[in-house]
Amino acid sequence: MDDPDAELATVFERFHENPYASVVASQVLRLSEHLPIRAALDVESLAYSTLLGAREFRRWLTARGPRPLPPRSPQEPVRIERNDTELRITLNRPERRNAYGAQVRDALVAALEFALMDPSIEKVLLNGAGPSFSAGGDLDEFGTTPDLAIAHLIRTRAGAARLMARLAERMEVHVHGNCVGAGIEVPAFAHLIRADPSSVFRLPEIGMGLIPGAGGTVSIPRRIGRWRAYHLFVSGTAINADRALDWGLIDRISAA
Template structure:
């Protein structure tokens, strides 16, 4: 007999084919991140990083929103220790997620505030439902940001715009996010699942190692000089040229047929 009073997992981790989906699952709290969710996130990302069969990762939220930030009950009870207990596994999971070859796709609806907005900034591709509201929000609580927002936001919108978003703490729309380059596509809410599935399936059937190389080159480009970046590109290209997917891509080109990539 099962215990019907047992709490639902704070994060759902599903593997379907080559696609891993992480669903933040505290819908009554708009998926605000608490310590169990942060720990589950780290464990799920560790499992994904060790699974070469994963070729795409989806981040989404259960219920009415993507994520409403950090759990204020945790932070209210123990401001400093609570923040450390929450951010240590969350940041470790995020750093590991950034290293994997598989593209990371965020499916966002309802609300993305605080850590929710910070988290979607780390994704490689973001689809958002019309009507979604976003707010970096930290300044409204008297704190600085986390989850990599200070790294990602200036890179996406420039320092001036990033400071406006961070210092004013004002809500903005999905359409504003699209205009600023924070998301790739905004679609009607009823079409979000289908639009996400289409892009995820496309990416999951692509050359996974080449995706990883491309992600690293793009993300590291702002820390390198042009000669350093050219050297990194040459090394990455050589590694990709040694893969089965590169051989398949070249043969498919000459045969005038679609390439059938295996991720290897």
């Protein structure tokens, strides 16, 4: 760390801005540390659903203001290309910085399910089109699910995290540019992440009154440890590719 005192001050400040989310993040990390991935993802989602009903998230929604739902993708939101035993999956909404909204999520899940069903696919390569790998959850969709129980089921049964974990040994992810929220939480399940030197990683959810909800409370600490994960969660600080490599969040730095 360049200035540990400054980073610690940032953590304290962010903690006091969103104490409920900060405490819940700590509890989830402790509870799920030694759980199987499937169970740990359930713990994350139940906690996330609880925070969706809390005042910190409502405050963030009010400050954000009303937003229209994202338009339908003008192209296939995820491209799939098979080359012999390799399946290449490309997030393909560069006009929205490949945000992990419903359309991208559903198309990514379908691609991962295809890879799971075909044992002849030996390698699955995930990357993103445009200047960023993924800007994380689509903020225009936040707060739009009317039923918190349905939101929990969508995250745990229709999200990409479980499938990524099951495919981990066959998964390689190439990231670049902004990798925010789900844009690193989902890749972190893969056994190999290659990052362009331009890559920047950030987990902003606690600043919204939430916790990482795309599997990040499971995938991130299993790469970098519980304490560093909590630091990234609460501080919301961005780290570059060099620090991410030093911590183990990524495995290699190589130009795209």
